[in-house]
Amino acid sequence: MTDYIIRASAANNQIRAFAATTRDLVEYAREVHNNSPIATAALGRLLTAGAMMGIMMKGDKDLLTLQIKGTGPIGGITVTANSRGTVKGYANNPEVMLPPSPEGKLDVGGAFGAGMLTVIKDLGLKEPYVGQTNLVSGEIAEDLTYYYATSEQVPSSVALGVLMNKNNTVRRAGGFIIQLMPFADEEVISKLEKKISMLEPISSLLDKDMTPEMILEQLLGDFDMEILDKLPTSYECNCSKERVEKAVISIGRKDIQEMIDDNEPIEVNCHFCNEHYKFEVDELKVLLSKATH
Numbered sequence: 001m002t003d004y005i006i007r008a009s010a011a012n013n014q015i016r017a018f019a020a021t022t023r024d025l026v027e028y029a030r031e032v033h034n035n036s037p038i039a040t041a042a043l044g045r046l047l048t049a050g051a052m053m054g055i056m057m058k059g060d061k062d063l064l065t066l067q068i069k070g071t072g073p074i075g076g077i078t079v080t081a082n083s084r085g086t087v088k089g090y091a092n093n094p095e096v097m098l099p100p101s102p103e104g105k106l107d108v109g110g111a112f113g114a115g116m117l118t119v120i121k122d123l124g125l126k127e128p129y130v131g132q133t134n135l136v137s138g139e140i141a142e143d144l145t146y147y148y149a150t151s152e153q154v155p156s157s158v159a160l161g162v163l164m165n166k167n168n169t170v171r172r173a174g175g176f177i178i179q180l181m182p183f184a185d186e187e188v189i190s191k192l193e194k195k196i197s198m199l200e201p202i203s204s205l206l207d208k209d210m211t212p213e214m215i216l217e218q219l220l221g222d223f224d225m226e227i228l229d230k231l232p233t234s235y236e237c238n239c240s241k242e243r244v245e246k247a248v249i250s251i252g253r254k255d256i257q258e259m260i261d262d263n264e265p266i267e268v269n270c271h272f273c274n275e276h277y278k279f280e281v282d283e284l285k286v287l288l289s290k291a292t293h
Helices: 023-033 037-054 108-112 141-151 186-198 202-207 212-223 241-250 253-262 281-290
Strands: 004-010 015-021 063-070 076-082 086-091 115-122 129-134 156-164 170-180 226-232 266-269 276-279
Touching: 004 212, 015 037, 015 212, 023 037, 023 086, 023 170, 037 063, 037 076, 037 086, 037 108, 037 141, 037 156, 037 170, 063 108, 115 141, 129 141, 141 156, 141 170, 156 202, 170 186, 170 202, 170 212, 186 212, 202 212, 241 266, 241 276, 241 281, 253 281, 276 281
Parallel strands: none
Antiparallel strands: 004 015, 004 226, 015 170, 063 076, 063 115, 076 086, 115 129, 156 170, 266 276
């Protein structure tokens, strides 16, 4: 199992924790979308967060969507995840290039600019849960920490990192989400805050080849940490010609008829995996017969 997520609890269930290593899925996303280094870092962080947040959901069919829209040159990023650890996503402008930040790092915050983070949880109820917060820094981990505090009232610490090789492939990717339960006592809270404040940046830990287990051990080893689960995580798109057909049917008879009148095959591209689906004119006629409006 190359990419995986660890689920753990500590301090008598007062702390819950998730940590992930996601190098392969972030590299796969980079290849599929031909992302620039900055788009790889931005999408990689959000994919890592999505994978961990996805497995927090209980139901088999539960779906999580994370969306960041900003005024910066990347435009935005969309990631969807399920409760089984599979995730997919794309950047609106995968070719974005920017000079390094003042610290000499990839300027993910600059790529987003001012904007909004939206979290949509479709838990099979009538209406999905939607939470929105303004971007604090655009660096994603801080934005999610802020989202948890304001929208879900769960004190959390989120760390996400993507490291690139000189040839722009992904060297390391991963992160953690640590959360305090409502009944956590003051002593645990202050001890944990101190631990987190002393921790090296996540990218440094990943660069030392530290596994999710080692990272959580360093943070929560003094809190009687117990590892509950080790789950595989991967980049997976569930698109198919059948699903794309449904999407074409849903645009309505008028538009399908116009495509038929053009007498040219059409091609539909999946945002998430760049798969191309071609529909010949005869196929469009069949879809027209299935359209209801």
